[in-house]
Amino acid sequence: MWQSEAMWIDFSSPHLHPFLVMIGVDGVNAITGTPFTGEPDFDADDYIEVPTQQALATHRRPYGDLRQFVPPSVHDGPDAASPGHLLQFTVTPMRAEAWARRRHHAADRPDCVLCDISRAERMRAVPRATPSRVLGPLESPDTWQPSLSRSGAVLVVNSATWRELTGGSPRHHPLTSTDYDAHRLRWHPTYSETPMLSSPI
Template sequence: MHGTATRGREDDVALALEKDRLVFEFPEVHAAARMAVSFHRTLRVPDDGNTYPLPPGLGRFPLRAVAELDEAALPPSRRSHGGLVMPMWQSEACWLGFESRYPFLVKVGAGDVDALTGEPWSPEPDFEREDYLEVPAQPWLDGYVVAQGRVRQFVAMPLGSGYSVEEQLRSGPARGGIRVAACPMRAQRWEERAEFDSRRPLHAFAPAPAMGLGAGGSVDQGVATPVESHDAWDLDHRSVVEVRLVNSEQWRALTDEDPPTRPLAASDYTARGFPWFELYDETVARQGAAPLADVDTVADVGRRREESLPDNETVTVPEPVRIRPAPREPGRRG
């Protein structure tokens, strides 16, 4: 059942919300050209110099369309921009999940910074820099790509204090939030694939006025190098959406709903014997982006400001559960 329809600001293509999933649909390209994007609560791994396995998913963040809310509860600078809102606690981590059988080219921005390259955000793909993901080959993105096989978690922090990656790499006022752009594969290219089966259905899939994403602890995650030829993608059809991050007070004012409970600390999770994960993947992981590798993490900025990051103690994790996505389907975790 469809939820609220929304529209991207840069490209006027209809989107839908389904059970807190953002759904990109391109029926004019192909009936199967449909992809769901979800934003998952997760443990914030310690930023202690160690690299941790994949933390679990702890449920999806709720999403609401700005068009259906009282925008007077938003800061004046963020009104009349459309898009979605999502609540996050300060220093809470998240990861993005992608669900689709049909291939998509996907770009992710943290405010005005490309999360894969650290370059200025643009919804247009840069094929030379390979600043995009190929879905379903890439089922998740947990953070900024800082090295081959390693990312730094997306962590929500208030804007204006220098915590966000955007504030470190861009000049001028920070935009904050998360931006996602998607365009489908050309229908002819998809149908030429021998494994295509048109009968198979889509896989089920401290307060501050604005928040952005800082760089958190280090996580083992390979972000696959693109393999499709550039002309495989239907760049004439693209949809872009912006997800604004709001704190608990703003969420209540906008929706009359309570936000999710405060996130669980990694130490508490591990003490209870819950699992961590490792993705078994034979694809070639891309190299990290130099601009992102050099940014200060949330813990680095906190030390400079003499503000300690809570729940940042080193934890000893058990042997991670090894998972492998099924062929042509995104993997699940948590």
């Protein structure tokens, strides 16, 4: 990612089959700010339910503050501690019998509140931030099939680390102050790709 970029994570599901998704950022649960274990804590509600809660815009850090998903800064100089941010995912499907009941319910009960929420959430254009999850958990713990859970990880790096890894620049072009102005967004010098070192070179 370029310094001028931030991202939000959007999940989709074939045939709208529900999944419980846990997200970690550098070993920290993105929802709660506690250590990421990959094991859902149903009391803490430290996961999202896809496709009903399909997007995540920010992640919570151990200190409780929220951050956007952005690349590591190139402005920290050559001694920057981390080459990237590790995003971890653990995905658990809904049990087949629970999914069959939901599909049958949706077909027979078009006024189903849960189904109405799901349809409304799927059409949301704005991603969900981590605090104040209005819907809360929609399913009981026994709805999910933990024996079929799968995990994966993605390393988010800045343009400098990408060049070191691949020998080339990211395929897409960085956003500029002109792009920001066109969308009426405020530009900040740290969005530039030029390192801003605190001491002379």
